[in-house]
Amino acid sequence: MREGCKDHSEPIREWARSRQLGAFPRRDMADVRVDQLLVRLGHPEVYVHQGNCEHLFTFSDVRLLNPTDPLRLSVYPFHTAISQNQTIYCTTCAEFGAKWIVTGCSRVPFDPAFFCETCFKLYLYKDGKKICDFKAYCYRGNEINLLKPNS
Known part of the structure; x- marks a missing residue:
């Protein structure tokens, strides 16, 4: 986490701990790649920054490469749909x-x-x-x- 920033996830993680909902680890997004995430298909996820700016996203598909897929890592992950x-x-x-x-x-x-x-x-x-x-x-x-x- 950058210096001077606040961990807005702490109250949520504490709430989950008190209800024995499991561990919700926090990691610096600069040090994490998409392939290191635990993905739950179809489950809405939220990325929160600056305290009140929320970005909702959902992983809808995970599959092996097929012959028509691009091979450059720089194009992944790619959007299949963007909410209106x-x-x-x-x-x-x-x-x-x-x-x-x-x-x-x-x-x-x-x-x-x-x-x-x-x-x-x-x-x-x-x-x-x-x-x-x-x-x-x-x-x-x-x-x-x-x-x-x-x-």
């Missing part, structure tokens, strides 16, 4: 991923507007009470809960 899902950022701070969709709000120039948790609470609430009329929906990427607005 992109993070939608908060329209207020543009720093964090959206957690809320807000509609019908007179304080916001966009309808709908996307908010991170912090901006949602700081901009639309005071002392835990709404400061204007709006509807808010929990936002989870492509999965949206439209049945239960947070009025």
Whole structure:
């Protein structure tokens, strides 16, 4: 790990240890090659850096070379598909991923507007009470809960 960086995986590894879920070793990515990883096919993995930037990826296929495969190691691993899902950022701070969709709000120039948790609470609430009329929906990427607005 680079000097001055924080190990963001420690609380997760401690949580897993306390529940006897097994060992989750941490290694410096500069010292690890893909062929040294323990791969679980079809299982989503996450690479986290800078504390809040997450990259989801899945190993979907492992096989032996066939005659049409390139022989240069520099082309591996190669993508077979790249997800079209992109993070939608908060329209207020543009720093964090959206957690809320807000509609019908007179304080916001966009309808709908996307908010991170912090901006949602700081901009639309005071002392835990709404400061204007709006509807808010929990936002989870492509999965949206439209049945239960947070009025």
